[in-house]
Structures are given as C-alpha cells and as structure tokens.
Amino acid sequence: MAEKIKRIRRTAEEARRIILDAASQRLAALGPEGIRLQDIANDVGISHPTILHHFESREGLVLALTQRATEQLRAELFAAFAGRHARDTDMHPILDRVFDVLSRQGHARLIGWMILSGAIRQSPEQGLLRDLTDLIHPMRVEESKARGMPAPERDDTLFIVMLGAVAAFGDGLFGPMVRRAAGVTDEALTAERFRAWFAELLRSRILPAAQ
Amino acid sequence: MAEKIKRIRRTAEEARRIILDAASQRLAALGPEGIRLQDIANDVGISHPTILHHFESREGLVLALTQRATEQLRAELFAAFAGRHARDTDMHPILDRVFDVLSRQGHARLIGWMILSGAIRQSPEQGLLRDLTDLIHPMRVEESKARGMPAPERDDTLFIVMLGAVAAFGDGLFGPMVRRAAGVTDEALTAERFRAWFAELLRSRILPAAQ
DNA sequence: ACCATTATCTACAATTCTGACAGCAAGTAA
C-alpha cells in the first residue's frame, strides 16, 4: 500500500536546527555511543543522507554541534549574569541558573563529551571567565577599601571564579555519582541544598561579613 | 620470509591486566572513540580475539574496566587519606594527591566517560564520601567544643567533602578548558596554585582559624 | 617424555556505519 509520502520541506536553517537539537539531546542522554546518523535521523523523522546533505559529513555535524553548544552555553551564562550589578552579592540565583543550565539542560555532559572526544580543541569560552573576574574584582577591591580592609589579590578573585566554574561543571556531570557516594537519600533535595550552601560559601569569600 | 613467531604466553591474570592498562590509557587519552579492540590489541602487541578470549565481549571488557577503575580510584583515595589523623588539618598534600590521581592519571576522564556512556550505573564509590565525612566530622565537633564555639552541622561537613569531590573531578576533566576560559598563560602553574588555594579554602572552612 | 590445558593466532563471517549517487518533489520565479 505504499502511501504517497508527503515530504516535509524545511528551510536549510530550520533543518540544521532540528538536526542539531536531536544530536545534542542524544549525546547528553545516551553518551558517547549515542551519535549515529541513523539514530539521529530517526529521531528527527528524516533519512540519514539528509543529515549528510546539510553537514557534509559526520565530522561536520560534530563540528557544528560543538560550535552551537559553546555559543549557547556562553549566551546562557551571560544571561545568568546579565542585569546584575557589581554590588549585588547574592550568588544564589546566579549559581542556581548556572547549575541548572549545566546539569538539567545537559550542557555539562555535552561539553564533557566534547572534551573527551577531542571535538573541542580551540578555546571555546574564550575569555568568558576572565571577563567575569574583571567584573567582580574591582567591586571587591572597592568594598574592601570602604571597610578599611586590605584589598584582595586579583588571583584570589580569579580562583573564586574558577572554583565556581569547576564545581558547576563537575556537579553537572559527576554530581549524581558524588551524591550516591556520599550516601544521600534524597538526591534532588541534597543537590539543591548543596547549591545554596556553595553559593553562600562563594558569597562569604567574595565579600566577608563585616567584622 | 614468514619468521616463526615466538608467542608470548602470559597468565590469564597478567594478560587481563595489561589489556586493561592499554584500554584505560587509550580511553583517557583518545576519548570515547579510542576504545577499539583492534587498537587496544595493537598497543599490547596481541591479536584482538585474545581480548575477546579474556573478556568474552567488548561489553565485558568495558565492565571489567569500570570495575577495576573504581576499585583503583577507591584504593588511591583511601591511600591519600591513610595514616592521617583527625587533627592533621593540612589539606594540601591530600588534595594534591587526589587531584593528581584524577587529572594526571586520567581517572577523572575515565570516570567521566563511564558516566556518559552509562557504563556506571550502580554506585561505584559506595559510601566512600560518607565514610570520609564520618571521619572528619567528629574532629570538627571536638575542635569546636575545645574552642567554645558552636558545633558545626554534619551537613556542613558533608558539603565540604562533596565540594572537594566535585571540584576535584571537575578539575580533572574540565580544568584545562576552564583555565583557557580564564585566560591564564601558564596552565600548569595556575593549576598548581589553584589547588593550593583551594586546599587552604577547605582547611579554613573545616577548622576556622582561632579568633 | 608425554599429555592436558589454555593462551594465542589466522582466517573468516556478520553486522553496522559512513558516505556516494541518482532521482524525486516542494517550493519559487519567469
């Protein structure tokens, strides 16, 4: 009964988008083995040569994936920090957002896969953390001065930022395992409380409570 | 001129060991795509069916790999903490050892790959971090009491331990990327200084300096 | 010296994955 098949014809841009969506979803969910042209094509509802048509090759797909993922991550992280002023010292909502992007949305897993598979060679977040450091540090210096305390080194601020990044990524990928190893019962609740605790730790390090 | 080839016959145990060595090395270095029976066999200098002979299947190899890796990691972490007394509060050598195991020896990458590929489902470090917490916490309580300060919550200790774990794993896998994003010039030196800084941060949180 | 065991090899089968190619169909413009 071979039905006459209605082909869905998308714009090239739209097609690339949904293909990349499916690919990144598969990667974050299924891991290293989850990126087969056939499977991705099935998820999207197209034939696998269509993917090759849009991305030249499997490698082209991976490349486009890494580029888009890093751009998205950068945008989301910028959004998390957008609108905040230097004096706004409540790290909790920011960190919550960052952790959410990295863990719930699977970016940490995705980036992790990219690092492992070597798909990520050139600096992806080119300077993002440096910019962040340069945003926070003057505020700390000013605040310290106002309190008559010695100004912190820039490296101290840099390390705070790096710790935030490493812990956020680490939590996104290794978090569930770590919590199991810690023998916690309520995974989600512990994750949430840990984030709050960590946010407070960072805050207190950035701006110690007035003596 | 087909030379008569001298076969090297190992004990089953020894053969398994060198195969697993090669496999984990390939995995940590080349990432997800680096674990092909043929390649591993070449590294070891054997034919690939030999691997199947010892591990039944590729999946069996991966399983054995995960088991051995988690056991090794557990052993190395225990070793890092062994011989330390509760009052010994210098975190630096311990953390150095932990970071070294995770980053230089590639365990973080290995475990990361396992998490991503779903090879790690059952709790691997079963209770390791809980045990660690139970080791540190009484010390903190006692010390606080001696100083006439309020005793810390157990969760605070737990979170410190979790932060150490998450940051150590995160640094092992994402560290290089984070440092690039932070725009550091001397990667190795910054990594080393960051560890020292982090160790001091943990120490000060575990046992605040006497007022 | 002989035998049993088994670690190892060569050769081959089966599956799967990427990629090539030619043609079809869905829009668009003349």
Next chain:
DNA sequence: TTACTTGCTGTCAGAATTGTAGATAATGGT
C-alpha cells in the same frame, strides 16, 4: 505553465568493528 533550485529520499558500496571457529604452541603436571 514551465523551468529551476534545492531539500529530501532510496539504494548501494566500501570500510571498519565485533565476534566465531579451528589450528597452534607454550606451559605445568605426571
């Protein structure tokens, strides 16, 4: 309508990978 572009598909080929089968040789025990 006609022609043209291009997103999309079906089919096939080549390569690579896992796994099988039978032969071979190293080792330990008798």
